Structure formats: C-alpha cells, structure tokens
Amino acid sequence: xxxxxISLLNGISYGLLLFLLSSGLTLIxxxxxxxxxxxxxxxxxxxxxxxxxxxxxxxxPALVLAPLLLVAVGALVERFGLRTVHKYGHVAELLFTFGxxxxxxEAVKLAWGLSTVPYHIPPELDxxxxxxxxxxxxxxxxxxxxxxVSMLAAIYLVLTRTRIGLVIQAALTHPQMxxxxxxxxxxxxxxxxxGGAALAGLAGVIGGNAFVTAPSxxxxxxxxxxxxxxxxxxxxxxxxxxxSLLIGLLQTFAVAIDASPADLLGAFGLHVTSATPLSxxxxxTLSQMAPVLPYLLMVAMLIVRPRGLMGTREG
Amino acid sequence: MKTAMHRLYEPAAAPGRPRLPGRRFAHCAVxxxxxxxxxxxxxxxxxxxAIALLSQMGIMIVFALSYNMLLGQCGMLSFGHAVYSGLGAxxxxxxLNRIGAGELWLPVSLLPLAGGLGxxxxxxxxxxxxxxxxxxxxxxxxxxxxxxxxxxxxxxPGFFGxxxxxxTDRVVGNAVLGVTxxxxxxxxxxxxxxxLLSMIAMYAWTQTPLGRIANxxxxxxxxxxxxxYDTQRVRYLVMILSxxxxxxxxxxxxxxxxxxxxENVGAVHSGGVLLATxxxxxxxxxxxxxxxxLYVLFAVALSSLTHAWLLYLGLxxxxxxxxxxxxxxxxxxxxxxxxxxxxxxRMLPSYAAALGAGLVLLAALILTVELTYKLQIDNDSxxxxxxxxxxxxxxxxxxxxxxxxxxxxxxxxWRAALGRVHRAWDEVQAEMTGGRT
Numbered sequence: 167x168x169x170x171x172i173s174l175l176n177g178i179s180y181g182l183l184l185f186l187l188s189s190g191l192t193l194i195x196x197x198x199x200x201x202x203x204x205x206x207x208x209x210x211x212x213x214x215x216x217x218x219x220x221x222x223x224x225x226x227p228a229l230v231l232a233p234l235l236l237v238a239v240g241a242l243v244e245r246f247g248l249r250t251v252h253k254y255g256h257v258a259e260l261l262f263t264f265g266x267x268x269x270x271x272e273a274v275k276l277a278w279g280l281s282t283v284p285y286h287i288p289p290e291l292d293x294x295x296x297x298x299x300x301x302x303x304x305x306x307x308x309x310x311x312x313x314x315v316s317m318l319a320a321i322y323l324v325l326t327r328t329r330i331g332l333v334i335q336a337a338l339t340h341p342q343m344x345x346x347x348x349x350x351x352x353x354x355x356x357x358x359x360x361g362g363a364a365l366a367g368l369a370g371v372i373g374g375n376a377f378v379t380a381p382s383x384x385x386x387x388x389x390x391x392x393x394x395x396x397x398x399x400x401x402x403x404x405x406x407x408x409x410s411l412l413i414g415l416l417q418t419f420a421v422a423i424d425a426s427p428a429d430l431l432g433a434f435g436l437h438v439t440s441a442t443p444l445s446x447x448x449x450x451t452l453s454q455m456a457p458v459l460p461y462l463l464m465v466a467m468l469i470v471r472p473r474g475l476m477g478t479r480e481g
Numbered sequence: 482m483k484t485a486m487h488r489l490y491e492p493a494a495a496p497g498r499p500r501l502p503g504r505r506f507a508h509c510a511v512x513x514x515x516x517x518x519x520x521x522x523x524x525x526x527x528x529x530x531a532i533a534l535l536s537q538m539g540i541m542i543v544f545a546l547s548y549n550m551l552l553g554q555c556g557m558l559s560f561g562h563a564v565y566s567g568l569g570a571x572x573x574x575x576x577l578n579r580i581g582a583g584e585l586w587l588p589v590s591l592l593p594l595a596g597g598l599g600x601x602x603x604x605x606x607x608x609x610x611x612x613x614x615x616x617x618x619x620x621x622x623x624x625x626x627x628x629x630x631x632x633x634x635x636x637x638p639g640f641f642g643x644x645x646x647x648x649t650d651r652v653v654g655n656a657v658l659g660v661t662x663x664x665x666x667x668x669x670x671x672x673x674x675x676x677l678l679s680m681i682a683m684y685a686w687t688q689t690p691l692g693r694i695a696n697x698x699x700x701x702x703x704x705x706x707x708x709x710y711d712t713q714r715v716r717y718l719v720m721i722l723s724x725x726x727x728x729x730x731x732x733x734x735x736x737x738x739x740x741x742x743x744e745n746v747g748a749v750h751s752g753g754v755l756l757a758t759x760x761x762x763x764x765x766x767x768x769x770x771x772x773x774x775l776y777v778l779f780a781v782a783l784s785s786l787t788h789a790w791l792l793y794l795g796l797x798x799x800x801x802x803x804x805x806x807x808x809x810x811x812x813x814x815x816x817x818x819x820x821x822x823x824x825x826x827r828m829l830p831s832y833a834a835a836l837g838a839g840l841v842l843l844a845a846l847i848l849t850v851e852l853t854y855k856l857q858i859d860n861d862s863x864x865x866x867x868x869x870x871x872x873x874x875x876x877x878x879x880x881x882x883x884x885x886x887x888x889x890x891x892x893x894x895w896r897a898a899l900g901r902v903h904r905a906w907d908e909v910q911a912e913m914t915g916g917r918t
Contacts, residue, residue, distance in 0.1 A: 201617050247803065254806045257558055260620065261759060262802045264560075264752070268795030276789070276853050385748065389628040392621050400618060454636055461629030465610050468622060472613055 168299040179307045181414025182314035186369040188394045188406045190362030196401035203263040206388030207270035208363045212370025213379045217285035225288035233364040240363025244356045285379040399477020420456035519673040532665045538777045539672040545757045545769035547726035553763035555719045556699030558620045561627025565600040567746030569728025572599025573735040574647045581653040593732035600728015608720035634743035646742030762808025831901040838894035845887035
C-alpha cells in the first residue's frame with residue numbers, strides 16, 4: 167500500500183511533466199504539421215537557462231525568465247528557420263528541426279561543458295512534504311505537480327476562453343479561412359511555436375533539477391515524448407494527456423517491480439530452468455524491462471489500433 | 482505534403498528512355514571507372530590511416546545507399562536505420578565467431594551475406610510494424626523501434642554482449658590464395674568489392690518494376706492504390722530489401738572493426754546515415770555516395786582535429802536543409818546543362834568569388850568555435866589555440882576581434898559574391914533559352 171501510493175504520486179508527477187512537454191509538441195504538430203524534433207532540446211535549454219539564472223538571481227526569477235527566453239528562441243527559430251524551409255515541405259521541416267537538435271546539443275556543450283551541471287532544487291522546496299506510512303513524499307514533487315496542473319489549466323482556459331485561443335483553434339483546422347478573415351496566421355504560427363517552446367522550457371526548469379541537467383537529457387526525454395504523442399494519437403491533446411500519465415505510471419511502477427514472467431509461471435507450477443527455450447527472455451524482470459516498455463506499448467498500440475488512443479483515422 | 486515531396490525528390494533516374502546500345506556502353510564505362518578508382522585509390526594513398534578511411538567510406542556508401550532506397554526511392558524518412566545495419570553486424574560477428582570455433586564453415590569473404598540476411602530478417606520483423614504507416618508517423622515509429630532495440634541491448638547480453646559488445650577475429654581458417662584478411666589493405670579490397678556489387682545491385686533495383694512502383698508510392702500513394710498496388714506492401718518489400726543491404730554494410734563493419742557494440746544500433750548511427758544521405762542528395766542515385774564520403778571525412782578526419790566536429794556537421798546539415806534541399810548532388814547536376822553548352826567557364830569567376838567569401842566565413846566560424854571551445858571546455862592546458870600554425874590566445878581581446886573582423890568581411894563578401902553568381906546565372910540561362918526559342 168505504501169509502495170503503491172508513493173509510486174502512484176511519483177508516476178503522476180512524472181506523467182504531468184511529460185504532458186507539459188508533449189502538449190507543446192502536439193499543438194505545434196496539429197497546427198503546422200511539423201513534428202518538432204528539437205522540442206526536447208528546448209526542454210534542455212530551459213533547464214540550462216534556469217541553472218544559469220538561478221546561480222545569479224535565484225530559482226524563482228528563473229522559473230519565469232527561462233520560459234520567456236525560450237519564447238524568444240522559439241520565435242526566432244520559427245521566423246528564420248522553419249519559415250525558410252516551409253516551401254520545401256514537411257520532410258524538410260522535420261529534417262531542419264532534427265539538425266537543430268544536433269546544433270542545440272553542441273551549443274549547450276560549448277556553453278556549459280560536457281558533464282552534468284549542479285542545478286539543484288531550491289532549499290525552500292527541499293525536504294519531504296508528508297509521509298505515507300514511512301516513505302517520504304518530497305515537497306518538490308508536489309511543486310512540480312502544482313506547476314504542471316496550473317499551467318495546463320491556464321492553457322485550457324487560454325485555448326477555449328480567450329479570443330486568441332479561438333483564433334488558434336480556428337487556424338488549426340481552417341488556416342485559409344482565418345487568413346481571409348484578416349488574422350495574421352503566420353504570426354499565430356509563430357506564437358504557437360514560441361508558446362510550445364516555452365512550455366518545454368518550463369518543463370526543463372522544473373524537471374532539470376528533479377532529474378539531471380546534462381547534454382544528454384534531450385535525447386533521453388525526446389524519444390519518450392514521441393512515444394507519448396504516437397500513443398495518444400497524433401495531434402490529440404486529450405490523447406497526449408492520457409498517454410503521458412500512462413507512460414509516467416508505467417515507468418515508475420515497472421522500475422520498482424522485481425518480478426519476471428518466470429515467477430508468474432512458477433506460481434502455476436511451471437518452472438523455467440536454463441534448459442527452457444528462450445530462458446533469458448522468461449527470466450527478465452519487469453524492472454529490467456522498464457526502459458523498453460514504452461516502446462513495446464507503442465508497437466502493440468500500432469498493431470492493434472494504428473491511429474493511437476484518441477487520434478483521428480488517417481488515409 | 483505530396484506536392485512538396487515532388488520538388489524535393491526528383492525521380493532518381495530519367496525513366497522510359499529507349500535503351501540504346503550506346504547507353505548500355507556508357508553504363509558499363511561508368512561502373513568500370515568506379516571499379517578502377519576503387520582499385521587505384523589505395524595505391525595513391527597507401528598510408529594506414531588513408532586505408533582505414535577508405536574502408537569506412539566503402540561501408541558508409543553501402544549504408545547510405547541502402548538508406549536512400551527508403552528515403553529517395555520510396556519517400557520513407559527513417560530515424561532508425563542503424564537497427565538493421567547494427568543487428569546485421571551482430572549476426573555477422575556471431576557467425577564469424579562460430580566459424581572461428583569451427584562450428585560453421587563459411588569463407589570470410591561471404592560473411593557480409595550473413596550480415597545481410599540477418600538485417601533482412603529483422604527487416605521482415607520490424608518492417609511489418611513500421612511500414613503500416615507512412616510519412617511523419619512512420620518517422621516517429623522508426624525512432625521508437627530504434628530506441629527499443631538500443632535499450633534492449635543491455636537486456637540480452639547473450640546476443641549483444643552487454644556493455645563491451647561482441648569482439649571477433651577476422652583471421653580464421655586457411656588462407657585462400659594468400660588472402661588472410663589480416664592486413665588492412667586486404668580488408669579494404671573486400672569492402673570495395675562488396676561495395677561495388679551492392680552499388681550495382683541497388684542501381685539495378687531502381688530499374689526493376691518494384692523500384693519503379695516504389696517511386697510511384699513516393700510521389701503519389703493514392704494514385705498507386707488506384708492502379709491496383711498495395712502501397713503498404715510495396716513499402717514493406719522495399720524496407721526488407723533496404724534492410725538487407727544495410728545488413729551487408731553491418732557485416733562489412735564487423736569484419737573491418739572486429740568489434741560490434743550497442744552503439745552500432747544506436748540513434749547516433751541512425752542520425753549519421755540520415756545526415757550523410759541528405760547532405761549528398763537523396764534525389765539522385767549517386768547523391769548518397771558523395772554524402773557518405775563527406776560524412777566519413779567529417780566523422781573520422783575532422784573528429785581527430787577538433788572535438789566540435791558534430792557542431793560543424795550539424796551546421797552544414799541545417800544550412801543544406803535550408804538552402805540546398807537537393808543536396809550536393811543537385812548542385813553538381815545543375816551545372817550539367819551548362820557544361821553541355823560549354824558555358825560553365827562563364828560561371829567560374831563568380832563561383833570563385835563565392836568560394837573565397839565562403840572560406841572567409843568558414844574561417845570566422847572555425848575561429849569562433851575553437852576559441853569558445855578552448856575557453857569553456859578544454860582550458861586545463863592554458864588558453865592557447867593552435868590554428869593553421871598560429872598560436873592564438875583565447876583569453877585575449879585580439880583573437881576575438883580578429884574573429885569579428887573575419888565575420889564582417891566574410892558576410893559582406895558573401896553578399897557581393899552571391900549577387901554576382903545570380904547575375905551570371907541569369908545571363909547564362911537567358912542566353913541558353915534565348916538561343917532555342
């Protein structure tokens with residue numbers, strides 16, 4: 167029970183962080199048709215910017231300033247990069263962001279070095295918030311959940327209740343009509359891209375010190391975020407939300423469970439020995455398989471339901 | 482998306498031209514020249530480093546061409562192609578170890594075939610899942626599959642050899658005609674032979690009905706379905722074939738390096754082949770060959786000179802995507818009509834000016850990056866950067882001012898040169914079309 171509650175809370179906080187990342191990616195994808203490979207790089211930039219700012223003027227200003235910097239970065243990338251390659255089609259846009267991911271990683275290495283930087287949780291958020299039986303639940307995890315949830319609520323309100331949100335929603339499906347009504351769709355695109363980058367940056371600010379801030383952090387998170395987007399269905403925010411939580415919970419629980427299919431068979435009186443065919447597969451524990459599980463889930467999903475959880479049917 | 486794909490990926494070969502005997506002779510002559518170049522290159526550059534470089538180029542050429550079967554011929558952008566070459570390499574390494582232990586009999590010369598079959602087997606397996614989708618979703622799924630194979634490499638130490646990988650020894654069995662594959666040169670010739678064979682096979686494939694229908698699937702999948710072809714099936718078949726050739730390159734790399742690690746199936750490798758293919762030009766059959774040569778030069782030669790090689794490569798790639806989406810091959814092919822009309826000489830002065838300005842910009846970039854690198858990462862041994870025989874102090878104002886001056890001069894020169902190229906190009910084009918109409 168104790169293990170279950172703590173894992174559940176940790177899984178949810180990780181899943182919410184994933185959603186903070188994948189929501190920006192999904193919005194950009196459904197709006198511009200661009201799969202932004204550099205999205206996880208924005209996450210990394212957010213963490214590094216926050217580290218640099220926090221070292222000078224503290225964590226709280228960094229929480230606001232780093233995402234704002236990412237807005238600028240995102241706007242510049244959209245204006246001077248994506249818009250240039252847009253005329254060559256989606257593949258070129260995809261490749262551009264792919265190359266950009268390389269560049270950002272190398273630039274980060276140039277600016278902050280090859281190894282992990284000491285980006286720490288601020289002291290006022292350090293320590294346990296409450297105990298579940300004997301296990302502590304850290305304050306910072308709760309803070310992450312709070313930031314993610316309030317940010318998501320804010321996005322939801324902006325998208326559904328404000329004028330600019332309605333224009334964005336309209337531009338998602340009918341860009342030409344919106345343009346004909348006199349809105350600058352190009353600028354809306356730029357805004358969405360910058361906003362998505364800021365969301366990723368915010369995820370970096372709160373995720374960088376909870377996990378690790380190193381040049382490899384973009385690559386490690388990047389593919390998981392893509393899995394989330396495929397699982398949830400391309401371009402579906404609701405699907406991305408469910409998939410994020412699912413992946414978050416799956417990874418948290420799987421790491422902690424030390425059982426293998428062989429143990430399960432053992433419960434039914436079937437014993438796996440080294441003579442059994444594929445014995446190395448049967449003896450894998452769930453915790454050993456944890457890094458592969460999201461990808462297996464994705465493959466299974468593609469076989470059973472190729473459009474993802476809540477995606478629309480295509481072609 | 483479809484219309485855009487047209488512009489990016491022109492058909493790889495001009496279709497439907499009558500097969501004149503002269504054309505066949507030209508083909509034979511081209512392949513003969515390639516074979517001759519492969520034969521003579523190690524004689525021109527006999528050093529050990531050069532041979533190693535040439536061997537890696539041969540491996541990369543096969544790999545990049547197999548990748549272009551997907552990207553250039555069938556319009557499938559894969560981010561996990563290293564899976565097939567890497568798993569092919571693992572299969573080849575295991576087979577080689579079995580041969581060494583005397584459990585199997587196979588000449589080492591035929592080992593790449595084992596790698597190819599291994600690659601194709603995994604192509605059958607993973608391709609079934611990945612090719613159910615096309616376009617962007619396909620790209621993401623391949624990324625996921627690549628990551629899945631990479632992260633499962635630690636789970637199956639029996640096959641992947643854990644952290645250390647599988648090492649092997651290519652000198653096994655009796656020497657056939659004195660060939661033991663001990664010396665690097667013999668390995669190079671083995672690689673060159675397989676490279677040539679694979680190139681011819683892959684070129685021949687583009688001329689087959691499957692190759693042609695693959696082009697149709699790339700250009701307009703909907704119409705292809707209407708004329709009665711199952712696009713998913715075509716993609717699947719192309720994927721298996723491509724995985725086969727990727728596996729051959731994997732087998733060659735297993736022979737060349739005598740070690741296969743999890744890195745061989747990793748994302749860096751997958752990204753590398755994408756970069757190489759795109760830089761070379763995916764729209765032309767020989768594009769990936771250029772790209773592979775350039776990539777190996779970047780990855781092997783440049784990485785021994787500077788730690789920031791990936792930055793240069795990434796920048797090169799991004800600039801190519803932004804301004805020359807057809808790759809180096811398209812730049813070369815644009816000059817072909819000019820050369821045919823003997824007007825290329827008119828363009829040369831402006832090209833030379835652009836090249837000069839480009840070199841100044843490149844110098845500025847290199848200076849900036851290396852100075853930054855010295856200050857930020859490699860400052861244990863002082864702040865002196867040795868560049869082109871000059872010792873520059875990264876901490877002094879003078880070096881940075883020099884870099885800034887180079888940037889300014891380069892940028893101004895580049896603008897002027899680009900204008901000149903455009904003017905000369907327009908003039909020549911006007912003359913050429915004006916002469917005909």
